[in-house]
Amino acid sequence: MERLSEDLAPLEAHRQRTLLLALLLFLATPFWAYLLFLGFQALELRGVGLLYALLVALPPGLALGLLRALRLRLKRALVAPLAEALGFTYRPVPGLPWHEAEASGLLPRADRYEGEDYLEGTVGPFAFRSSDIALYRKVRTKNGxxxxxxxxxxxxxxxxxxxxxxxxxxxxxxxxxxxxxxxRGTVLLFLALFWGVLLLLLALGEPVEGSAGQVPPVVGFMALVSLPFLLWGLGWRFGGRERVALESSSFERLFDVYGDQIEARKLLTPRVQEALVAFRKALGKPFWAAFRGNEAWFLIQGRNRLEPSLLRPLSQETLRDYVETWTRDLMEAKRLLEAVGLDLEARKRGLFGGEGPTPGTL
Amino acid sequence: MEKGKSMDLAFVLGVAALLVLGGFLTYNTLIARKNQVDNAYGAVEAYLKKRHDLIPNLVEAVKRYMAHERELLERLVELRERAKEAEGKGPEEAFRLEGELSRLLAQVRLRAEAYPDLKASQNFLQLQAALTEVEDSLAAARRFYNQAVTDYNNAIEQIPGRFLAPLMGLGRKPVFTIPEEERETPDLGKLFA
Known part of the structure; x- marks a missing residue:
């Protein structure tokens, strides 16, 4: 941390220089484009639109490159020392290994997995490992x-x-x-649109040549194939986990729970449901969670931690804010897990007796 | 004209098909809800049976130490017998008796605090832990049952289930309730102080 404090001033100077240079490059782009246009005219060059576009893109491309380099440098200079000061282990790449991420059960099948910003440590009595991740699926088109x-x-x-x-x-x-x-909502919406268009065609369309009625066979086949998806959307299960409906309306508005009916309710008592609602509100983003044995997994979608802002001046106060922002998720998760542990311990000691129903479910 | 008649026929057939499909879906939903209630009640009964099986061992373990609590232990044994007899006779009476049983067990647990020799007994501690585990599972099973019954009652009282339920012989079912004095949430801070 002391080394970081010493490096702040030169780092801040570098940040300002880079931002200024990038801004100048962006602002210079229209003039550069105009100059190029004049030059091409003077040289009577024709049919070189692609070359012209590439040359015009040089200054903004260079600016983006400078900004990217600045981002990486800030991250290298700030994140590792801050993580070390908090007693955590940090490495920019690689993140959590794929087999470990997959073991959470929260991730779908993917063709490519990327992990970065691996962070490991302890918050209170809970050891943790974490990583920013991204999943990709391969799409084949006629263009590649x-x-x-x-x-x-x-x-x-x-x-x-x-x-x-x-x-x-x-x-x-x-x-x-x-x-x-x-x-389910997306699938049902898609199906509703499909069936709506199909019914419109049936009502307003002309008979199709070569087919028995107004519906071409391929459309009829697609309608048939869509039925299982309709049933799935309406809640019929084709194997897989059972949904568990719980008592708290505020909890039910935010979460769907899957698991054994009894075991899930042993974990998710009204108290734990309240703690999860509070956790969700503190995070401000939707998350998936899995509780299994001695492990808890959380996947917070859309979160990209440990990204210093390029626009924010570097100072001690900025570093304190970064620490607070970057550890907020951990602190909230610690609060939630402590509530779960306390609830389990209290019930193990028989302190709450029979839970009974929550008032309002009668 | 021909086209008009065939359009009318198609419309009527379409409406009829929708009604039949709706009827199938409603019927299946009501059956699924009813089976879920039976499934949930089965889970409750399983944990109640486990609790019934633990009670004689508990009484045997404590009666040597809690000689002055004979009346309480006799009530516990008697209530256990009545609760066992009420199994399979419908949920209302079973719930009432099981609620009384829970209160008596809590009293036994509380009175046991006054007997240090009993509290040090390994047998009693193991029984205590087993009972607590069963009570915890029973609480979860009761919540499952109540949720299943609520969904079932909603399905038979809302449209379109309301029209089909009487034809299927389906009626409203009761939920587990707890007495007023047990509804107060305990102060966790004081308990752990």
Missing amino acids: TYHVRLLSGTLYRFALPFAVPGETRLAPQGAPLQAGGAS
Whole structure:
């Protein structure tokens, strides 16, 4: 940390120089484009649109390159010392290994996995390992193959000093059990659109030549194939985990729970449900969770931790704010897991007797 | 004209098909809810049976030490017998008796605090832990049952289940309730102080 404090001033100077240079490059781009245009005209060059575009893109491309380099330098200079000062172990790459991330059960099948910003340490009695992750799926088109991002976020793995009953999974309300998949709502919306268009065609369309009626056979086949998805969207299960409905309306508005009916309720008492709602509100982002044996997993979608802002001046106060922001998730998770542990311990000691129903379920 | 008649026929057939499909879905939903209630009640009964099986061992373990609590232990044994007899006779009476049993067990646990020799007994501690585990599972099973019954009652009282439920002989079911004095949430801070 002391070395970091000494490096702050030169780092801040470098940040300001780079931002200024990038800004000048962006501002210079229209003039550069105009100059190029005049030059091409003077040389009477024709049919060189691609070359012109490439040359015009040079200054902004250079600016983006400078900004990217600045981002990496700030990250290298700030994150590792701050993590070390907090007693954590940090490495920029690689993140959590794929087999470990996959063991959470929260991730869908993917063709490519990327992990970065690995962070390991202890918060209170809970040891943790975490990483920012991204999953991609390969898409083949006639123009080639490329990867589409399925999801990105932060994955935490906590080791618990107590055992939770069974295996219970949480997903944001309406979301699929595994992050990045299609939700029931999306599938139902797609099906509703498909059937709506089909019915319109039936009502208003002309008979199709070569087929028995107004519906071409391929459309009829697609309608048939869509039926299982309709049933799935309406809640029929084709194997897989059972959904557990719980008492708290505020909890049910935020989460879907999957697991054994009894074991999930042993874990998710009204008190723990309240703690999870508070955790969700503190995070401000949807998350998936899995509780199994002595482990708890959290996947916070859309979170990209440990990214210093390029625009924020570097100072001691900035470093304190970064520490607070980057550890907020950990502190909230610690609070939640302490509530779970306390609840389990109290019930193990028989302090709460029979839970009984929550008032309002009669 | 021909096209008009065939359109009318198609419309009527379409509506009829929708009604039949709706009827199937409603019927299946009501059956699924009813089976879920039976499944949940089965889980409750399983844990109640476990508790019934633990009670004679508990009485045997404590009666030597808690000689002055004979009346309490006799009530416990008697209530256990009545609760066992009420198994399979419908949930209302079973719930009432099991609620009384829970209160008596809590009293035994409380009175046992006054007997240090009993509290040091390994047998008693193991029974205590087993009972606590069963009570915890029973609480979860009761919540499962109540949720299943609530979903079932909603399904038979809301449209369109409301029309089909009487034809299927389905009626409202009771939920587990706890007495007023047990509804107060204990102060965790004081318990652990």
